[in-house]
Amino acid sequence: MLLSSGEVSSVELTEAVLARVDQVEPRINSYITVTRERAVVAAAAADEARSAGNASGPLAGIPIMVKDNLSTEGVPTTAGSKMLLQYTPPYDAHVVEQLRAGGAVIIGKGNLDEFAMGSSTEHSAFGATHNPWDLDRVPGGSSGGPAAGVAASECFISLGSDTGGSIRQPAALCGIVGMKPTYGLVSRYGLIAFGSSLDQVGPFARDVRDSADTLSVISGHDKRDSTSLDAPGQDFSKSLTGDISGMKLGVPREYLVDGMEPGVKAAFEKSLETLEGLGATLEEVSLPLTDQALAVYYIIAPSEASANLARYDGFKYGNAVNDVPTAWDVMDQTREQGFGPEVKRRILIGAYALSAGYYDAYYKKAQQVRTLIRQEFAQTFEKFDALVTPTSPTVAFKSGEKMDDPVAMYLSDVCTIPVNIAGLPAISVPGGMSEGLPVGLQFIGPQMGDGTVLRVAHAYEQATEWHKLKPGI
Amino acid sequence: MSEEVTHELTTDEVQHIAALTRLGLSDDEVDMMRGQLSRILRVFESLQQVDTEGVEPTGHTTEVRTVLRDDEAAESLQRESILENAPDSEAGYVRVRPILG
Numbered sequence: 001m002l003l004s005s006g007e008v009s010s011v012e013l014t015e016a017v018l019a020r021v022d023q024v025e026p027r028i029n030s031y032i033t034v035t036r037e038r039a040v041v042a043a044a045a046a047d048e049a050r051s052a053g054n055a056s057g058p059l060a061g062i063p064i065m066v067k068d069n070l071s072t073e074g075v076p077t078t079a080g081s082k083m084l085l086q087y088t089p090p091y092d093a094h095v096v097e098q099l100r101a102g103g104a105v106i107i108g109k110g111n112l113d114e115f116a117m118g119s120s121t122e123h124s125a126f127g128a129t130h131n132p133w134d135l136d137r138v139p140g141g142s143s144g145g146p147a148a149g150v151a152a153s154e155c156f157i158s159l160g161s162d163t164g165g166s167i168r169q170p171a172a173l174c175g176i177v178g179m180k181p182t183y184g185l186v187s188r189y190g191l192i193a194f195g196s197s198l199d200q201v202g203p204f205a206r207d208v209r210d211s212a213d214t215l216s217v218i219s220g221h222d223k224r225d226s227t228s229l230d231a232p233g234q235d236f237s238k239s240l241t242g243d244i245s246g247m248k249l250g251v252p253r254e255y256l257v258d259g260m261e262p263g264v265k266a267a268f269e270k271s272l273e274t275l276e277g278l279g280a281t282l283e284e285v286s287l288p289l290t291d292q293a294l295a296v297y298y299i300i301a302p303s304e305a306s307a308n309l310a311r312y313d314g315f316k317y318g319n320a321v322n323d324v325p326t327a328w329d330v331m332d333q334t335r336e337q338g339f340g341p342e343v344k345r346r347i348l349i350g351a352y353a354l355s356a357g358y359y360d361a362y363y364k365k366a367q368q369v370r371t372l373i374r375q376e377f378a379q380t381f382e383k384f385d386a387l388v389t390p391t392s393p394t395v396a397f398k399s400g401e402k403m404d405d406p407v408a409m410y411l412s413d414v415c416t417i418p419v420n421i422a423g424l425p426a427i428s429v430p431g432g433m434s435e436g437l438p439v440g441l442q443f444i445g446p447q448m449g450d451g452t453v454l455r456v457a458h459a460y461e462q463a464t465e466w467h468k469l470k471p472g473i
Numbered sequence: 474m475s476e477e478v479t480h481e482l483t484t485d486e487v488q489h490i491a492a493l494t495r496l497g498l499s500d501d502e503v504d505m506m507r508g509q510l511s512r513i514l515r516v517f518e519s520l521q522q523v524d525t526e527g528v529e530p531t532g533h534t535t536e537v538r539t540v541l542r543d544d545e546a547a548e549s550l551q552r553e554s555i556l557e558n559a560p561d562s563e564a565g566y567v568r569v570r571p572i573l574g
Contacts, residue, residue, distance in 0.1 A: 090554035184535045197533050226540040295517045315569050317558035327570045336497030349513055351494045367530030369523050423534025
């Protein structure tokens with residue numbers, strides 16, 4: 001690209017991005033923190049390395065945003081919560097280390113729903129992020145900042161986290177590419193934990209090639225995450241062959257849910273024709289347990305969250321209410337004042353599902369159905385190379401529309417949640433427009449089939465123009 | 474379907490879970506949460522239709538294994554850098570309010 005040919009320096013690129021941030025950020029609010037000075041220093045270092053002949057990898061000198069639940073040494077990391085207003089990590093997350101080692105220029109920290117719990121980025125203590133395609137609409141969530149940032153050209157690439165769709169759904173609603181890798185492919189070290197058996201870090205980008213390059217940089221074994229897969233690093237750009245003729249793609253009918261917008265369905269059907277035109281074999285398939293995925297997720301994720309968020313006690317770090325008589329009062333009041341309503345809801349529902357008398361009916365039952373969902377996917381992948389579905393049942397919805405109805409908000413992730421339950425890789429790519437707003441197309445692969453979903457997504461992208469559309473902002 | 478699974482949460486139950494999770498809630502919040510959490514619990518009812526007799530629960534989607542390392546001292550974060558984030562500290566320790574009030 002331009003950087004490697006020397007036409008543009010990283011400092012020039014970084015300054016152009018920072019100027020763009022100044023221009024649109026008052027309307028978008030995709031950043032919680034912009035690390036201007038650090039970015040320019042990193043860009044100068046990247047330029048120096050290149051002129052010395054040490055350009056290291058595909059992200060060298062590229063301006064990147066990271067979601068603000070990824071720890072950055074010396075830079076505040078809030079997880080979108082009042083609870084962590086005063087928190088500055090003394091270490092980098094593994095993926096941040098990988099970015100820095102690859103010469104990437106970190107521009108700042110992206111906005112999110114508090115502790116990554118939400119589907120609209122309205123549950124942030126730092127104000128909502130707005131969709132660059134229509135400022136009265138949400139960008140999706142929880143990684144709304146990183147998604148809107150790429151869509152509005154406030155960075156080239158960003159990192160998000162995906163527990164139930166928090167990368168793929170905002171990618172769909174903002175008209176960009178977002179990928180959730182196989183569980184364990186990317187280390188969670190330094191990612192502020194939400195649902196530890198579901199959380200996975202992944203990239204947002206304008207196209208599939210940049211997504212593959214970013215995944216190559218951030219993936220790989222890390223001994224500090226005990227669930228990190230012991231697999232050697234890979235160059236995922238090698239998967240982008242452009243050829244999917246003869247591949248078998250399943251179209252699970254349960255993903256065409258009630259309440260799916262006609263425009264989303266029409267775009268999806270058109271995409272299926274495109275894939276057939278590329279020589280793939282498409283066949284309808286049924287995964288009946290898909291209908292149970294939402295219930296399984298909203299038991300398991302809050303249960304894990306209720307345990308993970310127990311650490312915010314007002315003693316070790318973060319905001320604290322300290323002018324009270326006892327340690328118990330510190331905990332009660334710190335948590336009352338530090339957490340927003342959605343986080344409180346999930347802590348309560350999780351603790352309830354785990355509590356004496358309800359454990360078997362809720363938590364254990366959900367874990368058993370999780371086993372059955374995994375088996376259902378495994379059987380399906382004996383017959384298919386990948387599955388293709390819409391990413392979300394609707395285009396970007398109006399701000400405020402679902403804030404008083406948690407269950408309606410949860411349904412926005414109905415097509416993405418099953419993937420996390422089974423630990424599979426999946427990617428959302430721009431797959432059409434409906435009422436002037438982007439529609440996402442999702443490809444789901446078997447465990448460790450990250451290269452396969454990238455390959456199919458890339459071939460589809462090359463055959464369409466959707467990823468070239470940009471919002472008018 | 475067992476009775477527990479379908480019932481509406483009571484105010485007492487919400488207050489009980491809030492106490493278990495050390496989450497202070499105002500009366501208004503208790504009331505709001507009672508309604509919203511009851512609605513979320515209704516979403517869970519569909520699971521009772523699934524036959525899970527003899528099915529092993531999944532805690533994790535990757536191979537479950539114990540990860541061990543050699544018992545050797547290694548570099549760790551510096552105490553000072555960690556304590557910088559503590560709301561209150563003294564003599565290298567986190568300082569907390571009295572446990573017995």
